[in-house]
Amino acid sequence: MEIRHLQCIAEIVRLGSFTKASEALHVTQPTISKMIKSLENELNIEVFVRDGRQLQLTDAGQAIFSYAAPILQLFEQLQAELHDLTYLNKGHIRIGLPPMAGASYFPEVLKRFQDRYRGIAITLLEDGAKKIGDQVAEGAIDVGVVLGPVDAEMFESFPLAKDRLKVILPLGHPYADKPRIALAELAEERFILFNSDFALHSRIINECRKVGFDPHIVFESSQWDFIGHMVGAGLGIAMLPDTVCRSLPASKVCAVPLVEPVIPWLLVMVWKRESYLSLAAREWIAFTKESFGVGAALGNGNGSNDR
Structure with a gap:
């Protein structure tokens, strides 16, 4: 049994005629008759009573028809949902x-x-x-x-987007007026890092080790703006992308380019x-x-x- 069989039966019953059903479904009447006959052969039943001029369902036909309406309704809903998904309406x-x-x-x-x-x-x-x-x-x-x-x-x-890290320093820090800072110069500083869920956490630690020191980490956070405020309060130094540095309060912190090495942020x-x-x-x-x-x-x- 296929969905088209249910569609045929539903239209025949609704319109009371094989001819009208074929017109509604845009197929020929012999095609409708052939579809119903194939279903009957498949299920070994009769769907319609073929005596007299009045179109009637057999008991088996009535059982099929009673299920046809909700099945076809669900099928139409499925088609509508697939259409919406296909055309990005949902x-x-x-x-x-x-x-x-x-x-x-x-x-x-x-x-x-x-x-x-x-x-x-x-x-x-x-x-x-x-x-x-x-x-x-x-x-x-x-x-x-x-x-x-x-x-x-x-x-x-x-x-x-591609960016690079800068060193975030509190105003008044001895390095605040430097045009650039080499990473090795920060060996004695107190570091404020992102927590270990952030890739910058391990990246900064690894880069520090490459130039010969383990950073002294005093605070970790998941919020870049909070890190900036902690630097502004004099709790340590941090490293953030240049794009983010522009959003930090210039009245509390300054951002100096990091060199030797440059740490990219891609x-x-x-x-x-x-x-x-x-x-x-x-x-x-x-x-x-x-x-x-x-x-x-x-x-x-x-x-x-x-x-």
């Missing part, structure tokens, strides 16, 4: 955004996307890039923003390689590429995850 996307990236780059992008696709619901996970990368890899979220380079075997990706959009992506998620990826001016085809990163 859908759901789970997106991971690190706080710094979310605040600096995505409010307007999200607003324009919602204006274009009002039926698509978005769930945002705000967390460190390291944790976001783990969640994308596990399939807990559809797409996420992490720090590059990324694992090309695990993720498909494309770059969003934002990358990632999704799990060879995993299912909904139409809504695919449209978000395409929309984000357009918004950030990424012209190449969906590409791959290389290396390891970061926040």
Whole structure:
């Protein structure tokens, strides 16, 4: 039994005629008759009483017809929902955004996307890039923003924005007037870092070790603005991307370029390689590429995850 058999029976009963039903379904009357006959042969029953001029259902036909209406209604609802999903009138996307990236780059992008696709619901996970990368890899979220380079075997990706870290110092710090600071010069400083869910946590520690010291970490936080205020209060120094530094209060802190080494901050959009992506998620990826001016085809990163 197929859905078209139920459609035929429902139309024949509704219109009281094979001829009218064939016209409503845009098929020939012999086609309708053949479909009903094939169903009867398949189920070894008769659907319609064939005596006399009045069209009547048999008991078996009545049983089929009683189920036909709710089944066809559900089928129509399914078709409507699939249509909405296909044409992005509805859908759901789970997106991971690190706080710094979310605040600096995505409010307007999200607003324009919602204006274009009002039926698509978005769930945002705000967390460190390291944790976001783990969640994308596990399939807990559809797409996420992490720090590059990324694992090309695990993720498909494309770059969003490139920046570099600066040293955040309280006003009055001896290094506040320097044009640039080498990382080794900070060996005796008290460090305020993001917590271990953030890729910058381990990245800064590793870079410090490369130049010969373990940073003295006095505070950890998940909020970049709180880190800035702690620096302003004289609790330590921090490292943040230049884009974020511009949002910190100039009356309390200053930002000095970090050199030897320069530590890049590359934002990358990632999704799990060879995993299912909904139409809504695919449209978000395409929309984000357009918004950030990424012209190449969906590409791959290389290396390891970061926040």
